[in-house]
Amino acid sequence: MNTYQPSLNSQWKSLDGARALSILCVLACHLLPLGPKTYFDLNIAVGQFGMAIFFSLSGFLIAHKLITERSLVEFAINRAFRIMPLLLLLLAITFAWRMPNTSMESFSTHFLVIVNNFPEHYFKETEHLWSVCVEIHFYILAALGFLVFKRSGLKLLVMLGVVLSIYRFQEQALFSTTTLFRLDELLIGLSLGLIWHSDSPLSQYLKKNLAMINPLYMMIGLAVASLAPPHPLLFILRPYIAALFIGSLLFNTQAYATRTLASSMWSWISKHSYALYIIHPFLLLTWLSSGDKLTMYAKRPLLFIVLFAVAYVSTRYYEQFFIQVGKQWIKYRRTSKTGTPITVPTPTHLEPVFYEHRTKNTVRT
Known part of the structure; x- marks a missing residue:
């Protein structure tokens, strides 16, 4: 056993906290007024911060999934049944509501999940799907790299x-x-x-050094790199600082920040984060976000209550149904190959999902 590798039995509970922190930052970015805009736009900064954490976390988890999944087909099934049902429901509602005033180009770019490359086809309630598009493109690229070159393919992608x-x-x-x-x-x-x-030896050396990094310092560095307007160099360094932050959570298990983020208080938010992310733009189009600025923000507590309630129902019933369908499909594939019933492990809720950052000025970061 690696000296610097924490127990797998913990299911990386601090990463649950990191995920919860990232979605809370995104929700704060979109739903709350965060300070004056005299020097920095704190709404943009908080969104940048949360997004950087999520993307780094997602990169780690996808590498882990590709290395540990029994086949790329099972990887694809797990990803598709985790992501697509709620996404397709969102798109179906959007186009049913907007028909017939939608173009075929808008329809195709959304359902082909490439609308982030054709931003003129966004709707107000689908602007946040840019990160879904990037994430799915990342899945495909990572899977292809692993299919052709195995772990060396992932190394090539890091260099890319x-x-x-x-x-x-x-x-x-x-x-x-x-x-x-x-x-x-x-x-x-x-x-x-x-x-x-x-x-x-190189990985052992890196693990040893990551175990000595204080995650709190990395959080502060990431916050500085996320400030808006951004310093170009710091902005480009964000992915690297975010990776150091997630890496320090993985290996410096005794740090105060790691133990804090591993607290069970973050678990519920992490479990429902995908639904929170994908549903909240719709609520911004309802009565819950209507009226002048004072009235709108007075309704925010009610909007948060409705959002968390709907996210619970979506996660607990709608999404879980399709996750179970995917598990049964995998179980059937394994059984048909071996002739012996095989138990498919129940996935934890620490699965890659999608967050984004959007501003009222339509600058999407």
């Missing part, structure tokens, strides 16, 4: 992430939501999964 970071800096594409200019934030996170699953 570094190249894309440099290119993004050169192009000063700080707020673009296209796949080309956002993949680096996910690809860098893959390195954490490779470190976790390797016993090489």
Whole structure:
């Protein structure tokens, strides 16, 4: 057993906390007025901060899934049945409501999950889907790299992430939501999964050093790098600082920040984070977000109550139904190959989901 690898039995509870923190930051960014805009736009900064944490966390988890799943087919089934049902329901509601005043281009870019590359086809309630698009493109790229080159493919993708970071800096594409200019934030996170699953001298050295990093310092550094308007260099360094933050949570298990984020108080929010993310833009189109500014924010407590209630129902009944369908499909595939009933492990709620950052000025970060 690795000296610096924490127990798998903990299910990385501090990562539950990191996920909960990231979705709370996104919700605060979209639903609350965060201070004056004299020097910095704190709404943008908080959203950037939460998004960076999530993308790094997602990169680590996808590397772990690819390395540990029994097959890429099972990886695809798990991802599809976890993500697509709620996403497709959202799109079905959107287009049913907006018909017949929608174009075929808008329909196709949304349902093909490429609308982030054609932002002119967004609707107000679907602007946040840019991160879903980038995440799914990342899944496909990571799976293809692993299919062709196994773990070496993930290493190549990490290097590709570094190249894309440099290119993004050169192009000063700080707020673009296209796949080309956002993949680096996910690809860098893959390195954490490779470190976790390797016993090489280099990985042991990295684990030892990550175990000495205080996650709190990384959080502060990430907060500074997330300030808006951003310093271009700090902005590009965000994925690397976020990776150090997630890596320190993984290996510095005795740090105060790690133990705090591992608290059970974060578990419920983490479990329902995907539904919270994908549902909240719809509530902004309802009576709960109507009226002048004072009236609108006076309704915010009620909006939060409704949001968390709907997220609970979605997670507990709608999404869980399809997750179970996916598990049964995997079980059937395994049984048909072996002729012996096989138990499919129940997935934990620490699954990659999607957050985003949007501002009232339609700058999507």
